[in-house]
Amino acid sequence: MTVTTRYLVLGALRWLPAGLMIPVTVLLAQQRGLSLAQIGMVTAVQGFVVLGLELPTGGLADTAGRRPVLLAAAVLHLASLLLLVGATSFWMFALVFALQGVFRALDSGPLDSWYVDAALAADPDARYEAGLSRSGVVAGCAIGGGALLAGGLVALDPFPAVSALTAPLVTAAALQAVTVLAIAVLLREPRTPTAHRPRLAATLRGVPAVIADAARLLRRSRVLAALVAVELFWAFGMMTFELLFPVRLAELIGSPDTAGTIMGPVGSVAWLASAAGAALVPMLVRRLGPARSGVTLQLGQALAVVAMGLFAGPAGAVMAFLVCYALHGAVNPVYKGLLHRQSHAGNRTTVASLASMAAQPAGAAGSIVLTSIADAAGVRTAILVGAIPLAVAAFFYLAARRTPPATAPGHSDEPAGTSGGPADTSSEPERAVGTPAAAMP
Secondary structure (H helix, E strand, O other), X not given: OOHHHHHHHHHHHHHHHHHHHOOOHHHHHHHOOOOHHHHHHHHHHHHHHHHHHXXXXXXXXXXXXXXXXXHHHHHHHHHHHHHHHHXXXXXXXXXXXXXXXXXXXXXXXXXXXXXXXXXXXXXXXXXXXXXXXXXXXXXXXXXXXXXXXXXXXXXXXXXXXXXXXXXXXXXXXXXXXXXXXXXHHHOOOOOOOHHHOOOHHHHHHHHHHHHHHHHXXXXXXXXXXXXXXXXXXXXXXXXHHHHHHHHHHHXXXXXXXXXXXXXXXXXXXXXXXXXXXXXXHHHHHHHHOHHHHHHHHHHHHHHHHHHXXXXXXXXXXXXXXXXXXXXXXXXXXXXXXXXXXXXXXXXXXXXXXXXXXXXXXXXXXHHHHHHHHHHHXXXXXXXXXXXXXXXXXXXXXXXXXXXXXXXXXXXXXXXXXXXXXXXXXXXOOOOOOOEOEOOOO
16 A cells, blocks of 8 residues: 555545534534533633644654654544533533544644655655645545535434434544554554664653744744744634534524534535545646635635625525635645645644644634624624634735745755745645644544
């Protein structure tokens, strides 16, 4: 099995449980007695946990290795899913999202970094952006398949011991157990001779140095600082379609259970649209370049969110939601490739963690602010407010208009944009769905 195949298989397994969770988590919390404002607060816990752990865990992955960090992340994700199945109170949901925060901090970046490094080790001139773009397609299909399965499970209600909205979470936990085993078997890293293998204490001592290196990159790279700002605004606005749309659909239809059933196929089609968007990225980037593609796609997503809030019927709102996710899938590969061009093998995961560190607390703030607005002024108003930071994020892509190709290991690790001088304009496709790289699980 090739490196790219293993990368795509592990990516699919990573996102399939998320597809099962996304359509039902908010509706389940409402069913179990939480208000929208309380849901915003418990989801914010995840972002604040990630804020504290993102850089240390990124540094840990760059020093201790990607495989052990990904295994720990997968086990914690399994534990959070099992707890979510039985969560009945505000504090239990808060604990679920705290565990999700630790999982997201550990999971943020190591798989992509492993793939990029493995591809460059096999061929220093490897065009890893194609694999990252394919990963976006696979992630979209996996989440779409999971969402479709979630809708079917809610409709069939196959587990009499739990509610219909809980059935997708039980299935997600079972699939996550498979993911743990797959990481153990498929993700291989070069073996370090025993004499040169760092002890745990030495590994932990190396983490601050990696973090300091990434912080220096952020200070001296205008491009990297702008890309981190993209995550800051994008993650805040992303709560409009990750957190509020299921509530908006339930409001338009008049029944949370019916909305939960519909969100399955709608979410499935949305993530398939996201996969299609990622697949079309190479053609768009060849025409516009990565930075201009980022601006165009991000502004389009903001407009789709505005439409999602303005349409008064469920059909129009669902159509806007689908367009939003198609653009979401397209902009993600553009972003991630630009980000990887600002790093090298020794700090790749940590640089990715810098972006995620901005995204997670911004998503937490978005969940608190937008759900509070939804409670006070209505879901439609909250969605329209959330479109504003999505539009602002678009303009930070302009800083990356002249980004040179990534350097191979052993070459200069000077990040693009540090000198302010001229550089070659890249025309490569970039970033995989990350972050549904995202504040929600």
